Amino acid sequence: xxxxxxxxxxxxxxxxxxxxxxxxxxxxxxxxxxxxxxxxxxxxxxxxxxxxxxxxxxxxxxxxxxxxxxxxxxxxxxxxxxxxxxxxxxxxxxxxxxxxxxxxxxxxxxxxxxxxxxxxxxxxxxxxxxxxxxxxxxxxxxxxxxxxxxxxxxxxxxxxxxxxxxxxxxxxxxxxxxxxxxxxxxxxxxxxxxxxxxxxxxxxxxxxxxxxxxxxxxxxxxxxxxxxxxxxxxxxxxxx
Amino acid sequence: xxxxxxxxxxxxxxxxxxxxxxxxxxxxxxxxxxxxxxxxxxxxxxxxxxxxxxxxxxxxxxxxxxxxxxxxxxxxxxxxxxxxxxxxxxxxxxxxxxxxxxxxxxxxxxx
Numbered sequence: 001x002x003x004x005x006x007x008x009x010x011x012x013x014x015x016x017x018x019x020x021x022x023x024x025x026x027x028x029x030x031x032x033x034x035x036x037x038x039x040x041x042x043x044x045x046x047x048x049x050x051x052x053x054x055x056x057x058x059x060x061x062x063x064x065x066x067x068x069x070x071x072x073x074x075x076x077x078x079x080x081x082x083x084x085x086x087x088x089x090x091x092x093x094x095x096x097x098x099x100x101x102x103x104x105x106x107x108x109x110x111x112x113x114x115x116x117x118x119x120x121x122x123x124x125x126x127x128x129x130x131x132x133x134x135x136x137x138x139x140x141x142x143x144x145x146x147x148x149x150x151x152x153x154x155x156x157x158x159x160x161x162x163x164x165x166x167x168x169x170x171x172x173x174x175x176x177x178x179x180x181x182x183x184x185x186x187x188x189x190x191x192x193x194x195x196x197x198x199x200x201x202x203x204x205x206x207x208x209x210x211x212x213x214x215x216x217x218x219x220x221x222x223x224x225x226x227x228x229x230x231x232x233x234x235x236x237x238x239x240x
Numbered sequence: 241x242x243x244x245x246x247x248x249x250x251x252x253x254x255x256x257x258x259x260x261x262x263x264x265x266x267x268x269x270x271x272x273x274x275x276x277x278x279x280x281x282x283x284x285x286x287x288x289x290x291x292x293x294x295x296x297x298x299x300x301x302x303x304x305x306x307x308x309x310x311x312x313x314x315x316x317x318x319x320x321x322x323x324x325x326x327x328x329x330x331x332x333x334x335x336x337x338x339x340x341x342x343x344x345x346x347x348x349x350x351x
Contacts, residue, residue: 107261200294215290216284
């Protein structure tokens with residue numbers, strides 16, 4: 001007996017509920033920052049509706065405020081969102097069973113939170129053919145929540161001064177901490193995290209947040225190298 | 241920002257973001273990923289996320305602030321500890337603990 005699609009959909013929404021907590025102050029601060037950045041209200045709403053990527057939107061607004069050139073903002077968006085490539089690679093075995101409209105829709109709505117929750121559902125052993133409905137439920141609730149709080153942030157930001165000094169960025173920080181911890185299990189991952197962290201401090205002074213791109217790439221490079229060195233050592237031990 | 245620039249920027253961001261999310265899924269019937277590539281992809285999220293977290297936590301005002309007076313550092317550390325303590329619900333534990341600690345600090349410092 002499988003859960004009906006509707007049941008999966010509701011379960012996906014329910015299991016995503018605790019994560020909405022992190023997205024709500026994050027959406028508010030995005031809206032509030034957008035007001036003072038020089039982005040129009042329509043532009044900010046369109047960004048939330050069509051880009052739908054919290055951290056990238058947040059950084060883009062910061063870059064717009066700093067007067068960064070458009071190509072830099074787009075490249076930064078690319079690097080910040082590159083992690084979604086891993087998410088879609090991880091979900092690929094499940095997603096490729098689906099029809100094209102489904103793939104399109106689920107890809108558009110892919111976020112850190114929906115990935116985390118849905119990967120857990122796909123991993124469960126029951127062979128329900130409707131697990132993608134669960135991902136859809138998670139996607140839709142994340143999307144509606146994000147649109148709502150971004151709009152609220154826009155209204156709030158234009159009415160109440162200093163909304164941006166409330167420190168709501170903390171929501172992004174704690175969400176990312178919760179996303180990062182599960183990765184830190186192997187030595188190469190520790191190398192990645194330490195390298196990216198140290199580099200982000202050292203490059204903070206660079207203009208237009210370029211330090212973010214550099215630190216991310218250095219972290220990835222360091223982790224991959226560490227992995228290769230370790231597997232090489234392991235290989236040579238096995239041979240002797 | 242002029243509206244034409246806004247449209248260019250938004251289109252660029254939409255194309256870049258959607259392509260990343262869709263490209264593997266779109267071509268999954270025709271091509272498959274080399275295993276190596278997938279292995280290395282795993283380093284992307286922790287690298288990018290750490291590069292975002294570290295300056296925000298240790299240097300919230302742009303310079304080092306390692307003290308109990310740094311609400312971001314205290315809440316971030318609480319979030320990290322909560323995440324390690326609840327390995328099955330890391331994300332929810334980090335978010336709720338980190339936010340609770342942060343708002344508690346704010347409440348105490350304003351009263």
